[in-house]
Amino acid sequence: MKKDKHGCDLNTCLMCRLCLKDWLPAIEAHRTNYVLNKGQLLFSEHDAVTGIYFIYSGKMKVHKHWSKDKELIVRFAKSGDIVGHRGIGTELVYPVSATALEPTTVCYVELSFFKSTLKVNNELLYELMMFYARELQESEKKMRNLAHMSVKGRIATALSMLQEKFGTNKEGHINLQLSRQDLASYTGTTYETAFRMMNELINDNAVEVSGKNIRIINQEKLHKLSQEHMEE
């Protein structure tokens, strides 16, 4: 996979296509960098949308709020990903929130500037459209899983997906510190159930856990759990 000088994946990183770093000085007036601490909120549901964000480094979660202490994590984002694009639509109000999972640097681009760029840069617009299309496919796959899969199966798929997205570090752990609470929110279940299911996966010798680090031992087994109840 080709990487550019920012360390982003050239195939998916729209930021690089927009080429914010190297563009005309004119763009400087329309972008700002923000540094976020772990746990810091970038934007919140019902906030007005004023721009769009590109993640330079770090990791974030995008989540949808639900009754004080419940949420659904809709997506994780890492360096090279866009955040805040869900705000683009008929109403300029975020339907989701975004929170940093670790120290994160984002590049903010004014919406009006971004939009006028899209009007001019057909290729970028095309890429953005394709990006939405893929997101939509993902979203609907997840929706079906939520509707028809057991919690254990959902956790299994979630772990596989996370490993695929974030890769593993030198210890073989999934390259993302994920609290049980976040795992629960991502799979649409409660803290306790997520905990119990993780224990089952450990007993099944499918994964190994030390603290917040998760290592997938038996990819096969996880995959089998994902396929359960699923006959083509």
Next chain:
Amino acid sequence: MKKDKHGCDLNTCLMCRLCLKDWLPAIEAHRTNYVLNKGQLLFSEHDAVTGIYFIYSGKMKVHKHWSKDKELIVRFAKSGDIVGHRGIGTELVYPVSATALEPTTVCYVELSFFKSTLKVNNELLYELMMFYARELQESEKKMRNLAHMSVKGRIATALSMLQEKFGTNKEGHINLQLSRQDLASYTGTTYETAFRMMNELINDNAVEVSGKNIRIINQEKLHKLSQEHMEE
């Protein structure tokens, strides 16, 4: 709401923006009309994507398959809507199926032609991007509901949404003949549960049912059920 001569809503109907009916004769070579009977499949999951469809008249369901007799209805579509756009992405394989719910006429446009149109017609591309953005927002709202809402609440929201989308006919019925099976698939539950919940809604004096026709009596009550367990 402004309607064009095809009877489509000018704000949402991409077909009209593309102006298939009135365009250069050249386009004729790249489009075909198909007429579908009730229950007829337009395309199926895992089929290769060769084009995109615009609905002239009729209604369809877009659904995602799951183990022989289970499915999740992802979306309903009516005249003026696009179908098959979910196939656009990295892989040219449909992630969903589309089935006519009543006699339906669709207009098929070759993918290569559609894509090259997008490359040229920036405005159309922009609209398409916005359309995806809205679809994504919808999808994620539905996802959260699926995760955190009771079946009764989901059915209540589903009925409200269907009335909003399809409107009512002169008898005040929702303008869509929906089988219980489809209602169940749309709300991610089983036939029997959907049936029971509908009965509860009838006892609550929220809706009235005669055959496959549904009339919403108490919009307030449905809305309240949708909001249950939901505190901002």
Next chain:
DNA sequence: CGCATCCTTGATGACACTCAATAATGGTGG
């Protein structure tokens, strides 16, 4: 050292899925 937060585990109950049996409906052919 005391408080607060997070983790861990058990018990309980509700919601919703499954299975099953019967009733209604609709379509088909004689």
Next chain:
DNA sequence: CCACCATTATTGAGTGTCATCAAGGATGCG
């Protein structure tokens, strides 16, 4: 027009999964 079969509707009973509640243990922090 009716008998027949196939499909769809309706209802009940049983069961399992998972959310909720509660309480004790661990961990961190001032």
